[in-house]
Amino acid sequence: MTTIVGPRFGKRHIQVALMFCLLSIAFAMRMQLSEAMVAMTSRKNPVSPNPDVKLFDWDNQSVLLSTFWWGYPWLQILAANLGRVYGTKYFLIGAMVVNSTFCCLVPFFTIKWDSTGLIVIRILQGLSQGFFYPSCNNLLSVWSPVSERATLGNIVYSGAFFGTIITMPLVSLFSTTWYGWPLSFYVYGVVGYLWAIAFYFFGASFPSSHRHITVEEKEYIEKNLDSSKEKMNIPWLEILKNRPFWAVFVVQVGQFFCNLILMLETPLYLFKVMNFDIEWNGILSAAPNVASFLFMIIFGTIGDYLINKDIFKIQFSRKFFTTIGSLVPATSLLILAFSPKEAKVLSVFMLILAAGSASACGSGAVVNHIDLSPNFAGVLLGIINTSGTFVSITGPLAVQVIVTDETDKDQWKIIFCIAAAVYVMPWVIYTIFASAEVQKFDGSPSENIIERKERLKKHSVISIMSM
Known part of the structure; x- marks a missing residue:
């Protein structure tokens, strides 16, 4: 029997590249305010030479930074199910167009209605981005062969860090120009429109609907998936009673909480406590995300290699990388605190x-829900993201309440200790209850880990990162 081998570079890699760009743009848009806020509130030392650039005097900055996440969770489960049933392509294009339009309108709303306008437009922007992550998960579940899942998934998810990396220094640079802080919102809005055009021509919801995919690659992908083509009803009760799902849930929600604090509050901490100027602030704020981006790809490649070479079983691999992604950042934050x-x-x-080591979870709990249910991967992520967002926005709000003096290192110490605890406690639950077996509620034929591993070896190909 001839073994089906996929091309070293094919249409699945183009889909991954498009999803990588999607999350890069999405995170650039959502994170740019944390750096722009420094320029928007610098009345005493304006960073733009243009005296007509509007500046503000806000004492609720952490609350304003969290407003994007007030709108973010509401459409995620709906988006996941719509994409699962009808395909994600046109939902994603529509969501990006709407999101880019709101991004361009941020300066107008803020200048016209001050912090109230900023709150409204950021909530709307968050609402539109609710389609992004569930759609990416739906696409990964049908485009990424099991033997490449950690690698391709980590490349896609690393787009979040790449977007944050380029945003911090670019927003700082844009803010020092004559056009000031509004320029970054216009630039990112236009980039979002360009992505929507690119995805219209090169993206596809399924391998079978891609007009230019080869027969060999299409057959390779479909033979190396563990999902069903049937459109099944969502087994809500079985999902909510499933212990391995809740193990993944608590780790990812904890990661959301900690990552949001690190991403949103790092510029403020470096500026207020470390006393770095805005140029250095932008560079140093991006540094943790550079580490996350690089290590996420490295961890993904190592994770797939260890599984495909039969060095790690899938379940052990997920727990191993989750351990790194939980305990190392917790220890780092405790050292930082004291x-x-x-x-x-x-x-x-x-x-x-802390940021770089946390990305190890990209080869652990972050992809584990696809192991549990390939057919409902987007739905599971929608549940996790929806709940995780509600929890994670308490991070910036906690900073607002606890850090009453932004220059007080002792107050920040409390925040870092809380984040360290949130890294560790979910890890304990995950270590006890996590699994990598396809769960019964998925509706796929049952398959134990050994049989699954043999299938992975049979269809294993050189991953994209070995090129």
């Missing part, structure tokens, strides 16, 4: 280490 204010190099290094 290091002296003057230890700038150590503090920045611990922020970078």
